[in-house]
Amino acid sequence: MSATESLILELLRGRERYGLELVDFSKGKLKRGSVYVTLARMESKGFVESHQEERAAGAIGLPRRLYRATEYGLKVHDAYQLLRDALALRPAEAQG
Amino acid sequence: MRGRETVTFVETITALSDRFLSERAFQLIVAPALADFEYDAGATARSRLTREHFAVLAAFTGAIWDDAIRGNVWTFAGLVFMPACYYCFFFLLGLPAGFDRLPLNLIAALGFAVFTLSLAPALVCFWPERPSRKPSSE
Numbered sequence: 471m472s473a474t475e476s477l478i479l480e481l482l483r484g485r486e487r488y489g490l491e492l493v494d495f496s497k498g499k500l501k502r503g504s505v506y507v508t509l510a511r512m513e514s515k516g517f518v519e520s521h522q523e524e525r526a527a528g529a530i531g532l533p534r535r536l537y538r539a540t541e542y543g544l545k546v547h548d549a550y551q552l553l554r555d556a557l558a559l560r561p562a563e564a565q566g
Numbered sequence: 567m568r569g570r571e572t573v574t575f576v577e578t579i580t581a582l583s584d585r586f587l588s589e590r591a592f593q594l595i596v597a598p599a600l601a602d603f604e605y606d607a608g609a610t611a612r613s614r615l616t617r618e619h620f621a622v623l624a625a626f627t628g629a630i631w632d633d634a635i636r637g638n639v640w641t642f643a644g645l646v647f648m649p650a651c652y653y654c655f656f657f658l659l660g661l662p663a664g665f666d667r668l669p670l671n672l673i674a675a676l677g678f679a680v681f682t683l684s685l686a687p688a689l690v691c692f693w694p695e696r697p698s699r700k701p702s703s704e
Contacts, residue, residue, distance in 0.1 A: 489599070501621070503620065506598050506599045509598075510595045513594060535594075535598040
């Protein structure tokens with residue numbers, strides 16, 4: 471799992487968001503041009519799922535897509551975080 | 567409210583997607599990018615070429631790449647490589663003074679010409695035809 475995927479799963483924890491929202495809440499870590507490609511790959515891996523927003527009849531424009539993290543995606547994310555934390559510990563910290 | 571330039575841009579990207587992208591790549595990558603672009607364009611009422619336009623173009627390029635690596639990319643590369651060899655041979659035969667005496671910018675121009683001449687027919691002829699997608703922007 472890449473750092474970008476980890477960040478997206480963290481942002482999607484417990485709520486649905488639009489792609490544009492993810493970019494805004496990432497404080498510059500996610501780019502508008504690449505976030506949709508990353509989300510599509512994450513959907514292929516089963517980390518996130520998405521659906522089109524429900525719109526009123528006669529609404530103009532393309533429907534926006536909402537993303538949410540899957541149970542599997544969050545489990546992989548948590549495991550990834552545990553691993554990162556374990557690797558980041560120095561030997562003295564690990565013993566303490 | 568959507569400006570005329572916004573609609574034209576969205577229609578252009580949708581038309582290009584019709585030709586070059588799979589349904590999956592369009593629905594998962596380009597359509598959300600376009601929808602957020604329209605939402606943003608409506609919110610800010612900007613119509614000139616901005617980084618939002620470039621973001622959609624980047625998403626479109628990413629979708630092309632995503633499609634390519636999922637599809638038969640080596641066949642496509644082979645079809646580009648064969649005419650590239652032909653044109654390289656053609657240019658090398660036609661050079662009177664030898665390749666090493668050419669200025670660097672001419673070599674770069676020849677390289678670009680070979681790349682374009684090889685890529686364009688493969689792109690137009692080989693790239694799989696996509697089923698027509700009814701525009702959903704209206």
